Amino acid sequence: MKRVYGTRKSVMESEEEEDTAVKxxxxxxxxxxxxxxxxxxxxxxxxxxxxxxxxxxxxxxxxxxxxxxxxxxxxxxxxxxxxETPQPPVYGMMSVIGRQREMEDEVSVRTNLCRPEINGFRPVHFFGVFDGHGGGHVSALCKENMHSIMEEELMRVKVIGDESDGGELWRTAINRCFERMDEMAVRLCLCGGLGTSSNICRCSPQLSFMGSTAVVSLLTKENIFVANCGDSRAVLCRNGRPIPLTVDHKPDREDERRRIEGCGGRIMFADGARVEGILAMSRAIGDRLLKQWVTSEPEILITRREEGDECLILASDGLWDVLSSELACKIVHECFSQNGSVAPRIQGDEGAMGEALYSSRSDSAATLLIRLALGRRSTDNISVIVIDLRK
Missing domain, CATH: 1.10.287 (Helix Hairpins)
Incomplete structure (x- = not known):
């Protein structure tokens, strides 16, 4: 019997050695x-x-x-x-309808979106929050298409010398992405297709006042690129302190007021400053009838990553209306400071669409931010992405 067992063992060992040799x-x-x-x-x-x-x-x-x-x-x-196969960043996201009747927010995440030459053929990660107004059609369109357009624009850029260091090629690609996205939103119709600039569908007058904010971040190993159009925000938490990466595009912002009035537009006050008394922001994607004054051109900020970077928070104004950047960073900092890299799953926690939440610290932080905003009686849709930047 010992001989039989010894034979079986030797056969198994030979098979393992053969398998290792094949690999x-x-x-x-x-x-x-x-x-x-x-x-x-x-x-x-x-x-x-x-x-x-x-x-x-x-x-x-x-x-x-x-x-x-x-x-x-x-x-x-x-x-x-x-x-080289670096691990994608850990992130958590959550989006809830809150106290609104309709859900107009959308979030989009694409880790390892592409490996463009402009980034030395290393991965670029895409994160976006889109807050629709007048309906959710434009924000949904941004969620479905903006990452693909961004990938196309980044991949088509070719670098000569050290042009990538100054960031101008990045800015050109990002600006072109927002421009193409806006063109698509302006041609949007509800009858199932996209018109052309010379043949705009008139199936719904409501679409003329439909648009969306867009705060988008491109994350690389060295830099954080943030492009903002509207009043959604991006905040970097560095060494426990908030660093705003965006400034809201409000009609009564001094430079925005000058731009709008220079184009012949008016700032009227009806429950706050509004372009032509209609739109409460000065930049947005879509808004066909206000396009003469409401631009889709984003403000772009390039931030060098540092050792003390903890997280990047992207969120719609449903969060920022009731939470300060300081409090949001404090909450995430405390979540990350707990022992271990993975938080225990909370029984019964589900996402806005009914999915079970992941158990990372980033998920816990996003969940706590949403809960606090709801507890503070936020009246809008709330969408949050928390990206872990720790090394």
Missing amino acids: CRERRRRRMAMRRMAAGAASSSRGGESLKRGVKTSGEPGVVLQTSSSTAAAAIMSLISIM
């Missing part, structure tokens, strides 16, 4: 294939005729023709970056 051969084969691809790209650059460096394509600022050598370098860098 090692497979990994070695993949490495050799990637080296051959990189070598092929480099050899093609030596044999090809190079183009003049720095020639820009017409009509698209920041987009340049690549040389053959830069194409080879890009291929090699791309292969190297693919071998």
